[in-house]
Amino acid sequence: MAETGVYRTRFAPSPTGPLHLGHAFSALTGFDRAQACGGEFLLRIEDIDTARSRPEWETQIETDLTWLGLAWPRPALRQSLRRQLYAAVLAKLSGMGLTYPCRCRRGDIRAALSAPQTSTPVAGPDGLVYPGTCRGRSLAETGPEDAIRLDMRRALDRLGALPGFRETGPAHAGDHALDASTLVESVGDVILARRDIGTSYHVAVVVDDAHQGITEVVRGNDLFEATQIHVLLQALLGFPIPRYHHHRLILDENGKRLAKRDAARAVAAYRADGATPADIRTLVGL
CATH class of the missing domain: 3.40.50.620 (HUPs)
Known part of the structure; x- marks a missing residue:
């Protein structure tokens, strides 16, 4: 690094x-x-x-x-x-027992969330919060058409004490602590590896920020909500947590x-x- x-x-x-x-x-x-x-x-x-x-x-x-x-x-x-590096990090998270394969498409997720017995769908940083349809599947069942998701509850249990991060952008300046209920209910089991590219923005960005020694991430306010995912992954992987500066959008x-x-x-x-x-x-x- x-x-x-x-x-x-x-x-x-x-x-x-x-x-x-x-x-x-x-x-x-x-x-x-x-x-x-x-x-x-x-x-x-x-x-x-x-x-x-x-x-x-x-x-x-x-x-x-x-x-x-x-x-x-x-x-x-x-x-x-850098795909091999992202694959190695995904394998590390899987070795911790924190991932599972998911065969659901967007239409499947929308259908599951629209069922009469479900609560009102929640939009998170990655779209509609995943209802956990495939959560019980084993990695041994992973097929070429599967995405890989993070089991958020297991990830939180693994960490115990949750980390925080410092924000220097004008709209959110100050110290922010991760919140377990928010991560479960409003973020959910995010995708760590898409079926078509073998990784995800979340995994690639935290791996590369750590590798390059980034001390402050400068990006738009539209990515502020995704920061909690990145900080969680940084903590799970033992990476440094940089400051974040989310600026206004044009x-x-x-x-x-x-x-x-x-x-x-x-x-x-x-x-x-x-x-x-x-x-x-x-x-x-x-």
Whole structure:
């Protein structure tokens, strides 16, 4: 693992489309925070979803960030080259007795949650909270079409005393303690390995943040609720728990978060129209 004596953060885009103003704001926020304290800013390419990732978008990401004035150690870490590490961490969690295979599709989950005897469905960080249909299955039953889920109750029992984390972002600043009832009822048995990619965002991000010695995770407010999952995994795996800085989102005129399909707000489009990096900073409120 990297040394953690210096401030270190990262910008971690997926190469599935162009960087838009929201991405620019996040990258600039992290870079500025690193610069302010003489720390390090890293770029991580989150390309575990190989079906949607494209090398041309990865090239465009680096071009856009360089144009904005950002610099980072090269080459950037690429998640698609680290699958064996993610598999090893998944095997460790399975060895603790904390995982099980799940054959349920989204339609199955919706149907189970809509049954008359069930309570009102709850939306968590990963969508509808899983009702536990496959929780009794053994890992020996795992097939190629199964996802792997975390047994949240067993994970909490394994930890006993729950960890917390420090948030430095403006909307949630302060110390936060994990809450067992919230994790069970409002998060549930999250997926640790998707059937199509063999891992998940949750596993990959905690493994890579630990490996790179990230001391503060800078990302959007839309990921704040997922932080409790990451802190739980960090504690289970014995990884350091970094600080978290969740910043405001850049929204469109309808108050919706920008998406990669918003090509008109792509950084490259602004550059082609003659904008400068200073113009982009002004547009995003920096």
